[in-house]
Amino acid sequence: MSITNDILKGVRILAFTTGYAGPYAGRLLANYGAEVIKIESKKGGLDTFRHYGQHKDIDAAPRFIECNLGVRSMAVNLKHPTGARLVREVAGKSDAILQNFRPRVLDKLGLSDDELRKSNPKLVIVKLPGFGTEGPKSSYGTWGFNLTAFSGMTYLWNHPEQDRPIGSQGVYPDHLGFVMGPTLMVAALLNSRRTGRGVTIDLAQIEGTAYTLGTTYLETSVNGDETPPKGNHYAVAAPHGCYRCQGDDRWCVISARDETEWRAFCRVIGKPSLADDARFVNLSARLNNRAELDAIVQQWTGTRTAEEVMIKLQSAGVAAGVVQTGADLLKDPQLRHRNYFASFADSLIGPFEIPRSGILFRGMTDGPLRLPNRFGADNEQILGELLGYDKATIEQWRQEEILT
Amino acid sequence: MGGFCGKLLRDLGMDVIKVEPPAGDTTRREAPFAKGQVHPEGSLRFAYLNAGKRGITLNIANPDGQKLLVDLVARSDIVLEDFAPGYLSAHNLGYEILVERNPKLILVSLTGFGQDGPYAQFATPDIVGNAMGGLLYISGDPQMTPCNPPETQSYYYASLFASYGAMLALWQRETRGIGAWIDASIQASMALHEHVAFNYSAEGRVMKRAGSQHQHNAPANLFQCKNGWIALFVTQNHWPILLKVWDDHDPALDDPKWINSNLRRQNADYINAQVTSFTSRFLKEDLAELMQENGIPGLPVNSPSDFMKDPHIQARGFFAEVTHPILGTFAQPSSPFMIDGKRGAPMLAPLLGQHNQDVFCGELGLSTKELAALVAKGII
Numbered sequence: 039m040s041i042t043n044d045i046l047k048g049v050r051i052l053a054f055t056t057g058y059a060g061p062y063a064g065r066l067l068a069n070y071g072a073e074v075i076k077i078e079s080k081k082g083g084l085d086t087f088r089h090y091g092q093h094k095d096i097d098a099a100p101r102f103i104e105c106n107l108g109v110r111s112m113a114v115n116l117k118h119p120t121g122a123r124l125v126r127e128v129a130g131k132s133d134a135i136l137q138n139f140r141p142r143v144l145d146k147l148g149l150s151d152d153e154l155r156k157s158n159p160k161l162v163i164v165k166l167p168g169f170g171t172e173g174p175k176s177s178y179g180t181w182g183f184n185l186t187a188f189s190g191m192t193y194l195w196n197h198p199e200q201d202r203p204i205g206s207q208g209v210y211p212d213h214l215g216f217v218m219g220p221t222l223m224v225a226a227l228l229n230s231r232r233t234g235r236g237v238t239i240d241l242a243q244i245e246g247t248a249y250t251l252g253t254t255y256l257e258t259s260v261n262g263d264e265t266p267p268k269g270n271h272y273a274v275a276a277p278h279g280c281y282r283c284q285g286d287d288r289w290c291v292i293s294a295r296d297e298t299e300w301r302a303f304c305r306v307i308g309k310p311s312l313a314d315d316a317r318f319v320n321l322s323a324r325l326n327n328r329a330e331l332d333a334i335v336q337q338w339t340g341t342r343t344a345e346e347v348m349i350k351l352q353s354a355g356v357a358a359g360v361v362q363t364g365a366d367l368l369k370d371p372q373l374r375h376r377n378y379f380a381s382f383a384d385s386l387i388g389p390f391e392i393p394r395s396g397i398l399f400r401g402m403t404d405g406p407l408r409l410p411n412r413f414g415a416d417n418e419q420i421l422g423e424l425l426g427y428d429k430a431t432i433e434q435w436r437q438e439e440i441l442t
Numbered sequence: 443m444g445g446f447c448g449k450l451l452r453d454l455g456m457d458v459i460k461v462e463p464p465a466g467d468t469t470r471r472e473a474p475f476a477k478g479q480v481h482p483e484g485s486l487r488f489a490y491l492n493a494g495k496r497g498i499t500l501n502i503a504n505p506d507g508q509k510l511l512v513d514l515v516a517r518s519d520i521v522l523e524d525f526a527p528g529y530l531s532a533h534n535l536g537y538e539i540l541v542e543r544n545p546k547l548i549l550v551s552l553t554g555f556g557q558d559g560p561y562a563q564f565a566t567p568d569i570v571g572n573a574m575g576g577l578l579y580i581s582g583d584p585q586m587t588p589c590n591p592p593e594t595q596s597y598y599y600a601s602l603f604a605s606y607g608a609m610l611a612l613w614q615r616e617t618r619g620i621g622a623w624i625d626a627s628i629q630a631s632m633a634l635h636e637h638v639a640f641n642y643s644a645e646g647r648v649m650k651r652a653g654s655q656h657q658h659n660a661p662a663n664l665f666q667c668k669n670g671w672i673a674l675f676v677t678q679n680h681w682p683i684l685l686k687v688w689d690d691h692d693p694a695l696d697d698p699k700w701i702n703s704n705l706r707r708q709n710a711d712y713i714n715a716q717v718t719s720f721t722s723r724f725l726k727e728d729l730a731e732l733m734q735e736n737g738i739p740g741l742p743v744n745s746p747s748d749f750m751k752d753p754h755i756q757a758r759g760f761f762a763e764v765t766h767p768i769l770g771t772f773a774q775p776s777s778p779f780m781i782d783g784k785r786g787a788p789m790l791a792p793l794l795g796q797h798n799q800d801v802f803c804g805e806l807g808l809s810t811k812e813l814a815a816l817v818a819k820g821i822i
Contacts, residue, residue: 045614070610090658104640170780175754179739183656187673190746192654192664194592195581203664203671203743204583205654208636210591217602218450222779224609225454228616237781245760245778250446250598251746252490252775255761257474258746259772260486265474265746270569270590273473278569280578280587287650289588291573293565357565359573361588364642364649367576367633375559378630379639390644396603396631398556399611400537400623 043402044071049227050132052077052125053109056085058182059166059215059243060138061105066220067136068108069395071405074136075416076106077125080442081115088413097412098386106410107380107392113414118440122148127425129154133230134162134223138215140179141171151238161236162226166215170242180243182209189247194254197269211247217396218246276324277303277335280361283344289361290344292335292351300324302354307338380407417441443524443566443628444552445469445491447601451520451608452494453777453786459518459801460495461502461511464820466794476769482794483768489791493774497792498801499822507821508534513806516543519615520608524552527562537623546621548611552604556627566628571596575632576639584651600631659703660710661717664743667726671743672733674717678703680738687736688720762788798822 049072053064064074078084090101097103112128115121126149129135135154137144144150155161165171168180186192192205222239230236248255257265270279275295283290294300297320304313312318312334317327324331339347344360351358360366367373368391376398379391394404421427421441435441452458460467466482469491475484501507512535515521521540523530530536541547551557554566555574564570569590572578577596582589607624614622633639641647649657654673656662661684662675676684681701685691695716700706706713721729726742733740744752750761750773761773777786802808802822816822 045610173754173758178734184673184741187743188741190749207652221606241779249778253487256486260476291569293567352564357567359570361573361579362576364638367639372559372561393634397607398625
């Protein structure tokens with residue numbers, strides 16, 4: 039019998055989030071049982087991902103669904119003084135605030151840290167602003183994409199021989215923020231439980247990104263020269279790289295890190311004598327003759343499937359991995375073994391499967407993720423049961439367009 | 443693999459003791475080295491990943507070493523390890539044995555693919571993590587070989603998940619009084635990136651390499667400036683603003699049909715060429731400022747040293763000057779978060795065995811003589 043992993047059950051979090059990093063952070067907290075209430079308004083405060091794609095229904099944007107699984111929804115106009123007051127009241131009954139708005143947006147709405155904490159000194163506040171709350175560029179608009187550029191990561195994410203930057207279409211900094219944010223939040227919740235005092239955590243996404251490039255900055259600082267992109271090269275392994283395989287745009291990565299792996303590699307490709315070839319006899323020789331070595335590797339991989347290359351090499355103790363596509367991931371036996379995908383048979387966008395999390399707790403199963411609640415679906419429960427307002431009052435607020 | 447997890451936990455204020463074999467962690471032998479000189483204290487990767495940790499040496503393949511390790515585990519809250527699955531059990535240090543000495547122990551295991559399953563024993567250098575997790579396939583120019591991200595991002599990223607697991611487990615111990623064993627997987631950590639799996643499952647769409655060109659929008663790419671490049675991402679709302687700032691644009695772009703991001707994306711070659719004729723008149727920093735003044739989120743493509751010199755980053759005190767006995771004085775990134783406006787003080791990585799005396803004598807009660815004997819035997 040396995041226990042459901044709902045470690046954060048009983049923790050209530052208010053989320054002022056939009057886009058990718060903030061919402062996904064909320065989703066990862068909900069993944070472990072936290073009650074995450076997302077606050078939005080049609081009066082200029084909708085998550086931008088609700089408009090992503092061509093859907094008219096604001097609950098049916100695939101990106102929004104993906105990033106807000108398990109999250110409840112409260113619709114309230116923060117620009118109306120009553121709306122802001124109601125949010126302060128919910129904050130009074132919550133454990134934490136999660137937000138990735140630009141700095142001072144909430145302050146101007148009467149929802150500054152002090153206001154929110156007035157009746158609840160234990161309240162934890164975690165902010166994920168792009169450039170941080172303070173500093174000359176803190177008001178700058180950022181996306182994961184341009185934070186990657188600003189940090190130096192785009193420049194570094196390239197093959198060394200290129201004369202122009204290539205980088206990535208993706209938003210790696212968002213991914214960093216949405217795991218670090220929940221990590222910091224749980225740390226702060228523990229601290230708050232022990233000390234009775236909630237702290238405010240300011241995680242600048244640009245610094246979260248730079249945190250993953252520390253070795254490069256040290257190299258720049260200690261050795262005093264610009265650090266060039268390294269592409270698929272690695273100073274302590276050869277062969278090391280990404281090699282074309284049989285099929286359309288199919289690839290396998292291979293890395294032989296020591297003499298044992300190098301010898302095993304030569305045996306697998308049917309050229310055991312290559313191991314003692316003067317050009318490749320030790321790591322520095324192999325690094326110096328990398329082009330010749332890569333050509334030999336490529337010759338072998340080119341007539342085999344990526345899967346065959348991986349299995350043959352890994353069975354012999356040599357690191358290798360298929361360069362997997364989205365289609366490959368969905369049928370990956372290892373991910374299936376981990377029960378990695380949460381499955382939704384029915385939703386506004388049809389059936390789909392979606393990754394859960396990078397971690398498992400042994401002996402526990404991740405709980406079932408829910409689809410995001412529809413916009414405003416939790417107003418009555420929150421205002422009625424949690425705050426104790428009667429139906430007539432709630433109805434009046436609705437008519438005054440405070441709850442929209 | 444897990445060094446970055448220990449780093450984050452240290453930056454959260456924990457006392458992290460790095461246990462190295464007597465010959466030193468393999469990272470100590472990894473480039474880049476200070477001034478290019480191979481030296482056990484000269485690896486910059488080691489220096490960065492282990493800043494602030496205490497360091498001890500211990501041969502855990504030896505029974506006496508194992509006994510000391512279990513004594514240390516009994517006094518610890520968390521054990522973080524990244525051995526191949528089964529390694530600890532084979533050395534009399536499996537979860538069951540550790541938990542006997544410390545019933546509320548939190549064991550965090552970080553591996554390429556997880557503790558069991560068909561690929562559990564696969565060797566996983568960073569590039570394998572990125573490949574099998576799906577990030578590598580969509581990274582790079584479509585005409586070129588997929589390009590691995592810089593440093594070892596799959597290790598770092600899985601380390602963040604491992605840290606989250608550690609905090610969740612501490613919360614569980616606090617509220618329910620039980621320990622946990624966390625199974626962090628590099629592949630599973632990477633496979634949720636960039637909607638790769640979701641796009642295929644929900645829409646049947648296989649994402650491909652596209653350089654820095656965004657899937658659904660244009661201009662959303664890197665654009666040439668006089669002295670480098672700028673990253674621009676212009677949404678439906680920003681498009682009219684861009685045209686206003688760029689007052690001599692081709693009047694054909696005023697056609698209201700171009701408001702639609704999808705149409706601009708479908709004609710990305712045309713739109714990007716037009717936008718380049720504008721961006722190439724500016725220095726990247728000046729253009730970024732002009733864009734930001736007008737509410738368009740543009741930022742320059744910086745080199746690492748550009749970033750380190752940026753006035754905003756400088757003003758925030760992200761880099762702190764530290765002095766290390768071997769590496770000298772240099773700028774080191776601090777923790778990336780502030781708690782109530784305060785950042786942690788800068789710290790240094792331990793020299794090999796620097797805290798042996800502290801830990802083995804000060805905490806485990808060995809005499810100086812006993813410590814010397816274990817050092818002589820190669821156990822410490």
